[in-house]
Structure formats: C-alpha cells, structure tokens
Amino acid sequence: MDRILIEALDVDTIIGVYGWERTITQALQLDLELATDIRSAAATDDLRLTLDYAAICQRIQAFADAHQFALVETFAERLAECLRNEFSIAWLRLTVRKPGAVARAKSVGIMITRGVRPSREQEPS
Numbered sequence: 001m002d003r004i005l006i007e008a009l010d011v012d013t014i015i016g017v018y019g020w021e022r023t024i025t026q027a028l029q030l031d032l033e034l035a036t037d038i039r040s041a042a043a044t045d046d047l048r049l050t051l052d053y054a055a056i057c058q059r060i061q062a063f064a065d066a067h068q069f070a071l072v073e074t075f076a077e078r079l080a081e082c083l084r085n086e087f088s089i090a091w092l093r094l095t096v097r098k099p100g101a102v103a104r105a106k107s108v109g110i111m112i113t114r115g116v117r118p119s120r121e122q123e124p125s
C-alpha cells in the first residue's frame, strides 16, 4: 500500500506531567506515515481522491490547540484516533518527539502504529 508522508511537523501545545508545564506552550515534532492508495488520484491528478497532507497538518495543530494532555502517549493515541476517524485512514504510524524534554537527549518520544495494515495482496506486482 502507498503511504503519504509528513516529516518533522512542528506542533505547539500545552503538554507535560509537571505543574510548570501546564503554564507554557511546548513544541512537539511529529512524523506520520498514512496508508492510502494513491493510484486514482495520480491517474486523474485530483486532490479529492487522495489524503490532503496540508489539510491533515492543519487538523493536527487544531487538535493540539484544543487539548492539554500530561503524556505524549495520550497525545499520540488520541490524535491517531482523530485522524483515522476524520480522514478514513485504515493504518498509520505516528511518531511524537518532545525535543529538549530531557537535557542530555536531543528528543524523547514514542512511536505507535494503529489500524489494519493493508495487505500486500492489494499491491500490484
């Protein structure tokens, strides 16, 4: 199955387990792989037949503006659910990094995959 890719998307949100983190906005950096079949969009050159990565990026920041989670785990799980529902995404991989959260690490974070991975039988040989 084909994948739409979004790499190193900067998202601002209120997130963290400590009190001081509830008073500031912090940057998260997201990578996404979104399974979709791009062939009909490519054949017709029609954006409506694929996943609009610009619209998805906008939705992600709107989601981040609307929520204040403690854990990056909760942010990732709830965002994955939101995107899968709203954009009819069968399978996705989402990486959420929190740069600078640990002083001696460039970033920390998590990666999740959700949904049913499209089978290879659906792919052309």
Ligand SMILES: Nc1nc2c(c(=O)[nH]1)N=C([C@H](O)[C@@H](O)CO)CN2
Pocket: 015, 016, 017, 018, 021, 070, 071, 072, 073, 098, 101, 102
């Ligand atoms: N597994 C996690 N560990 C930690 C998280 C988290 O979201 N998931 N968060 C924190 C703090 O908010 C940290 O980012 C502040 O520096 C600590 N551990």
